[in-house]
Amino acid sequence: MPDSSLATAELISPSNSGRGYNKTFGVIHDIESPPGPEWAESLGGPNYMQNPANKVSVQYVTDSDTVVQTGWEDAWCWGAGPYANKRAIQIEQAGYASFTEAQWLGDASAVGSTYVRPDGTTRTYTAQDAADMAAQLELLAHLVADISKRHGWRTVVLTADELRAASNNTDVGGGWVEHRDVSNILGGTGHHDAGEGYPIQRLMDRATQINQGISPTPLPEDPVNQQDIDNIADAVVDKLTKKKMFPTNIYNPTTKKETFSVLSWPDTNRAKATMLARVYRKLVG
């Protein structure tokens, strides 16, 4: 029987260092696959995680409609390097580390945008992708909520100090990180999933709601409107013009990077305004 009642299949990987380990925190991964159903069964199974040659395992793999248990929760799985594996419960999910936040959330604004796959090819993000990713995030939030509840963990993102302590088997009250946090803070592994755009705080917030018995609610209205963005953008352009940064200095690496970020920022009005405000502060400063 799976450890989580949300798991509908057991495809236990032979790649692990045994069972019986106390677990102090969770690690979120992505498996670098497109959105959609059947990835959990496919990548959790003999095609990938159950193939001993791949020497990889985590506790769960999720996609848009299924949770598969691929390692026991008390097992030392092999997903996030020597400093995390012993004390972590790890979850893989469909998606790419190159996804933007909107692409991870399955936000309507992401439809028609593009993403780059590890082989360098570019794909267009479809309405079906958005539906699949929104469903996956909700399913994953239920799994995070379930694991946290059974282990007495908080549904929070760990600080660097908490992660270091938890990896040494210290009870920090539980919590979650991404694989890239393990790479950056503990080392011993070099992956950068779930990625810079990964909405881990949203995942935690939703898991908290689930454990409080709150149903999904529509997102609160974005308090920043288009007029606010226009006003900030005008101030930025005005400043750029006064500093004669159009068009020559726009190719200054810092300015170019920031400007490009503004132009391609695929998120909410609040995020756009924040990015514009950062550009403005850089120019003024």
Ligand SMILES: [Zn+2]
């Ligand atoms: Zn990973």
